[in-house]
Amino acid sequence: MPMPLADLVVLDLTHVLAGPFASMTFSDMGAKVIKVERPGSGDDTRAFPPFKDGKSAYFAAINHGKSSIALDLKADGDRAVFERLLSRADVLLENYRPGVMDRLGYGWDSLHAEHPHLIYGSVSGFGHTGPDAKRPAYDMVVQARGGVMSITGEDGREPVRVGASIGDIVAGMYLAQGVLAALFDRTRTGRGRRIDVSMLDSQLAILEHAVAITSVTGKAPGPTGARHPSIAPFETFHACDGLFVIAAGNDALFEKLCVALNLPLADDPRFATNPARCENVRLLKRLIEAVTLDHTRAHWIARLTAAGIPTGPIQSVDEVMKDPQILSRNMVVDVLDRNGRQAYKAAGNPIKMSDAEDRTSRAPAPDLDGNRGEILRWLDGACGGR
Amino acid sequence: MPMPLADLVVLDLTHVLAGPFASMTFSDMGAKVIKVERPGSGDDTRAFPPFKDGKSAYFAAINHGKSSIALDLKADGDRAVFERLLSRADVLLENYRPGVMDRLGYGWDSLHAEHPHLIYGSVSGFGHTGPDAKRPAYDMVVQARGGVMSITGEDGREPVRVGASIGDIVAGMYLAQGVLAALFDRTRTGRGRRIDVSMLDSQLAILEHAVAITSVTGKAPGPTGARHPSIAPFETFHACDGLFVIAAGNDALFEKLCVALNLPLADDPRFATNPARCENVRLLKRLIEAVTLDHTRAHWIARLTAAGIPTGPIQSVDEVMKDPQILSRNMVVDVLDRNGRQAYKAAGNPIKMSDAEDRTSRAPAPDLDGNRGEILRWLDGACGGR
Numbered sequence: 001m002p003m004p005l006a007d008l009v010v011l012d013l014t015h016v017l018a019g020p021f022a023s024m025t026f027s028d029m030g031a032k033v034i035k036v037e038r039p040g041s042g043d044d045t046r047a048f049p050p051f052k053d054g055k056s057a058y059f060a061a062i063n064h065g066k067s068s069i070a071l072d073l074k075a076d077g078d079r080a081v082f083e084r085l086l087s088r089a090d091v092l093l094e095n096y097r098p099g100v101m102d103r104l105g106y107g108w109d110s111l112h113a114e115h116p117h118l119i120y121g122s123v124s125g126f127g128h129t130g131p132d133a134k135r136p137a138y139d140m141v142v143q144a145r146g147g148v149m150s151i152t153g154e155d156g157r158e159p160v161r162v163g164a165s166i167g168d169i170v171a172g173m174y175l176a177q178g179v180l181a182a183l184f185d186r187t188r189t190g191r192g193r194r195i196d197v198s199m200l201d202s203q204l205a206i207l208e209h210a211v212a213i214t215s216v217t218g219k220a221p222g223p224t225g226a227r228h229p230s231i232a233p234f235e236t237f238h239a240c241d242g243l244f245v246i247a248a249g250n251d252a253l254f255e256k257l258c259v260a261l262n263l264p265l266a267d268d269p270r271f272a273t274n275p276a277r278c279e280n281v282r283l284l285k286r287l288i289e290a291v292t293l294d295h296t297r298a299h300w301i302a303r304l305t306a307a308g309i310p311t312g313p314i315q316s317v318d319e320v321m322k323d324p325q326i327l328s329r330n331m332v333v334d335v336l337d338r339n340g341r342q343a344y345k346a347a348g349n350p351i352k353m354s355d356a357e358d359r360t361s362r363a364p365a366p367d368l369d370g371n372r373g374e375i376l377r378w379l380d381g382a383c384g385g386r
Numbered sequence: 387m388p389m390p391l392a393d394l395v396v397l398d399l400t401h402v403l404a405g406p407f408a409s410m411t412f413s414d415m416g417a418k419v420i421k422v423e424r425p426g427s428g429d430d431t432r433a434f435p436p437f438k439d440g441k442s443a444y445f446a447a448i449n450h451g452k453s454s455i456a457l458d459l460k461a462d463g464d465r466a467v468f469e470r471l472l473s474r475a476d477v478l479l480e481n482y483r484p485g486v487m488d489r490l491g492y493g494w495d496s497l498h499a500e501h502p503h504l505i506y507g508s509v510s511g512f513g514h515t516g517p518d519a520k521r522p523a524y525d526m527v528v529q530a531r532g533g534v535m536s537i538t539g540e541d542g543r544e545p546v547r548v549g550a551s552i553g554d555i556v557a558g559m560y561l562a563q564g565v566l567a568a569l570f571d572r573t574r575t576g577r578g579r580r581i582d583v584s585m586l587d588s589q590l591a592i593l594e595h596a597v598a599i600t601s602v603t604g605k606a607p608g609p610t611g612a613r614h615p616s617i618a619p620f621e622t623f624h625a626c627d628g629l630f631v632i633a634a635g636n637d638a639l640f641e642k643l644c645v646a647l648n649l650p651l652a653d654d655p656r657f658a659t660n661p662a663r664c665e666n667v668r669l670l671k672r673l674i675e676a677v678t679l680d681h682t683r684a685h686w687i688a689r690l691t692a693a694g695i696p697t698g699p700i701q702s703v704d705e706v707m708k709d710p711q712i713l714s715r716n717m718v719v720d721v722l723d724r725n726g727r728q729a730y731k732a733a734g735n736p737i738k739m740s741d742a743e744d745r746t747s748r749a750p751a752p753d754l755d756g757n758r759g760e761i762l763r764w765l766d767g768a769c770g771g772r
Contacts, residue, residue, distance in 0.1 A: 001571075001575060001577070001579075004567040004568055004570065004571035004579065005567055005570070005571070017594070025563060029567050044635075044636070048595075048616065049599075049616055049661075050598060050599050050602040050603060051602070052602045057598040057599075057601060057602045058595055058598045060598070061594070061595075061597060061598040061601075062594075108740070112740075125696075126711050127711075127715050127738065129714060129715060129738075130710070130711045130714035130715050131710055131711060131714060132710075132711040135691060135696075136694060136695070136696045137633075137696050137698075138620070138633040138635050138696045139614075139633075140614060140620055140621070140631055140633045140696075141631055141633050141696045141697065141698045142698075144622070144630075144631040144698055144699065144700040144701070145631075145698040145699055145700070145701050145706070145709070146701070146706060147701055147702065147703045147705075147706040148548070148549060148550055149612070149700050150549075150700060150701060150702045150703060151549025151550065151703065152538065152546060152547075152548055152549040152550075153539070153540075153546055153549075154539075154540070154543070154546060157540070158611070158612060158622065158629060159612060159622075159629070159700055160538060160539055160540060160546065160609070160611050160612050161538075161610075161611070161612045161613070161614070161621075162534070162538055162548050162552075163534060163536075163537025163538040163539075163596065163607075163609055163610070163615075164534055164537065164538075164592050164593050164594050164595075164596065165594055165595070166548075166552065166592065169592050169594065170556075170559070171736075173556070173559045173560075173563065174559075174736045174737050176563055177411060177559065177562055177563055177566060177737060178737035178738075178739055180563060180566035180567055180569075180570060181390040181391055181415050181566055181737070181739075182390055182739065183566075183570045184390065184391070184566060184569045184570045184573065185387075185390035185391070187570065187573040189387060191387070193387075193390065193739050193740045193741060193742070194739065194740040195737060195738065195739050195740075196738040196739075197736055197737060197738065198715060198736065198738075200709075200711060200712065200715075201712070201715050201717045201734075201736040201738075202736045203706075204706055204707075204712060204717050204718075204733050204734075204736075205717070205733045205734075205735075205736040206550050206552065206555050207550050207703060207706070207733065208403070208444075208447070208448075208550050208551055208555065209434075209444055209447075209550075209551070210549065210550065210703045211447060211703060211707065211731065211732060211733050212436060212443040212444045212446070212447040212730065212732070213435075213436050213443075213703075214703045214704050214707060214731075215443060215447075215707075215730045215731035215732070216436040216437070216438050216443045216730065217436060218704070219704070220702040220703040220704040220705070221549075221703065222702075223546070223549055224547075224549070225544070225546050225547070226535070226544060226545060226546050226547045227547070228525075228526060228547070229549075230434070230435055234524070234526055235526070235547075236530070236544065236545075243544060243545070244530075245526050245527055245530040245531075247523075247524040247525075247526045247527050249430075249524050250430070275435075305521060308522060309522070310511075310521075310522045310523050310524045310526075310527045311527065312523075312527045312528075312530055312531040313530065313531055314530040314531070314535050314536060314545055315530070315531050315532070315533055315536060316533065316536045316606040316608075317533045317536060317537065317593060317596045317597060317599075317600045317606040317607065318600050318604070318605070318606040319533075319606070320531070320532060320533040320589075320590055320593070321590075321597065321600060321601075323531070323586075324516070324517055324518075325512050325513075325516045325517060325518040325586060326586065326587070326590060328515060328516035328517060329513050329515060329516050329584060329586075329587050331587045331590050331591070332590075344598065344601045344602065345597065345600075345601035346597060346598070346601070347590050347591045347593065347597050348587075348590075348591075349591075350557075350560045350583055350584065350587040350588045350590075350591040351560050351563060351564035351567070351581060351583060352513065352515075352564075352581065352582040352583065352584075352587075353564055353567075353568065353579050353580065353581050353582075354494070354498075354579045354580040354581075355579060356579070
């Protein structure tokens with residue numbers, strides 16, 4: 001069977017991270033993604049470090065396998081090309097500041113009237129409605145305003161940012177979900193829909209227990225370092241050579257843990273239930289570490305794994321990229337250069353699907369305007385396509 | 387127009403967070419989600435704090451709007467009911483340890499042979515293949531092993547956990563994406579696909595710049611507190627009454643920032659370019675804070691916003707839940723109790739879609755087995771449905 005999104009055409013006006021992350025998902029599942037960039041400099045991330053052979057590995061990590069055409073959407077000739085592309089597209093993605101596409105004459109209302117089948121996906125800092133719709137945002141702004149920083153970090157110290165740009169990424173993932181749902185829906189209605197995803201909204205959507213706690217108690221939780229706020233033991237512990245994680249999520253696992261550590265705590269009323277363990281979590285940590293400090297991380301991870309207890313190392317990103325489980329799942333792929341050589345490593349596609357090829361490499365990220373000729377020929381019908 | 391996933395039937399065997407988060411997305415977009423729980427205790431999260439009127443607000447936050455039937459998949463009578471449900475389902479979701487569904491006789495191969503249209507979505511700690519497929523995992527284990535903890539926290543201190551369970555949530559989101567793509571694909575092929583998402587894989591997939599940096603330099607980045615690792619100024623700053631964020635992502639924004647703060651740094655060679663600012667990021671922070679400490683957060687956020695500079699507060703979760711922009715986007719919804727009264731608040735649906743009702747409340751989370759009669763009648767055809 002072909003890839004699940006084969007033959008689908010995505011016209012991608014997005015730049016930086018949230019939108020391009022969404023269109024990467026489409027590309028990874030077989031869609032044809034045409035990246036429309038502004039002439040001159042193109043996507044801002046073309047200038048983001050790190051570089052290899054003068055090209056941004058950051059840009060490549062998110063834009064591999066897409067094609068690029070540079071179009072000035074204020075110039076008549078380029079607008080004509082863009083409009084021909086629109087008539088061939090299933091999906092339009094954009095992440096301009098709200099209002100920009102309308103001023104260009106390419107807002108939802110006009111495009112929906114002209115191309116009723118087109119699915120129109122927007123992602124922006126605060127969404128296309130509400131008092132702050134037109135404010136600019138970056139990942140850091142929505143991580144801060146959206147609450148995730150307030151629950152991340154050490155208790156009593158300043159909040160920290162999540163090291164990955166989840167302000168952008170989660171919004172890009174919601175955009176992809178909305179567009180995919182609209183694609184399914186279109187097979188029944190024949191009509192496209194408009195999807196409007198906000199980075200700020202998307203942060204609230206993943207706050208999970210923090211929203212439930214705040215709703216019921218009226219009090220917002222704070223950060224708890226490396227510890228889960230309401231399960232114990234569920235945190236990092238020191239072995240003699242560094243930190244590792246034990247996640248004993250229920251009483252049965254705690255009993256197994258006590259056996260594996262030879263710690264007679266399972267019947268101790270201070271530790272017999274999860275609420276009691278949470279009450280006495282600092283003492284519990286000291287008692288466990290009095291044992292774990294005697295051996296290495298590797299020793300404890302092997303021993304606890306054999307006992308069926310969720311455990312594992314804290315890996316740096318280079319270690320993750322060599323992790324045998326990660327490699328066995330084809331989660332580190334090669335991004336090729338023009339000559340078909342391996343240029344960079346990038347994350348693979350985490351959506352493993354039956355009868356869909358899980359490629360071990362990716363076509364190069366496009367040069368700015370690097371596919372203009374090919375795209376124009378495709379529009380002329382000389383290359384087949386949709 | 388009806389909701390984009392109206393009339394779709396999702397048979398949901400998942401429990402705890404990753405799977406139920408995915409099925410919540412389907413429910414929010416109009417699908418009928420039937421939660422199949424084990425008799426007796428049901429989903430583990432029914433016992434997770436916080437509680438209100440004896441019921442878990444955590445469970446309610448993720449399972450509102452679904453219906454529940456308790457089935458013992460090892461008992462003949464219940465298996466017969468489950469198999470009737472299978473013949474009506476579009477999608478099966480499960481997050482058992484790899485091997486469990488096969489032992490029950492409900493693995494992909496047998497179900498695909500019997501129900502070729504069925505889409506079969508699995509999410510697990512490490513995926514259904516590879517050396518560690520059968521190991522248990524919780525969120526904390528994959529946040530640690532998957533690398534995100536290694537880049538989150540303060541430089542020189544121990545790594546911290548992301549305060550929201552993104553190990554589960556991101557995997558649930560990839561599962562939803564994969565299933566949605568397969569639903570679209572099925573409209574062309576008539577055949578279902580199997581989706582296998584791993585929580586560990588999903589962590590690598592969101593590491594973004596950290597993978598690119600490691601790939602090019604061979605060195606993994608470490609944590610950088612509240613600061614972006616490769617953009618400056620892009621971090622938290624102290625005002626006289628607390629912290630706020632400034633995210634000046636490019637030179638033009640930095641120039642505007644210098645004007646707004648009356649700081650003559652834009653032409654200073656130590657700060658004229660982003661690479662130079664990153665070199666001198668500590669000095670830059672001191673110079674900026676020498677100004678920002680003179681006024682309140684509110685003063686600076688208003689002033690910098692007026693100047694077009696991305697900025698904002700660090701909000702606690704209770705503040706986020708009252709944020710006018712969040713409220714204007716219907717991102718805090720009421721979960722109702724049996725009597726139609728507001729019982730809890732929960733996060734709304736961040737996928738805003740044209741012609742799809744964005745409901746301001748959600749039906750209650752189901753009692754365990756609370757919809758058995760209704761589900762059996764629906765199977766008998768007395769209630770219409772698919």
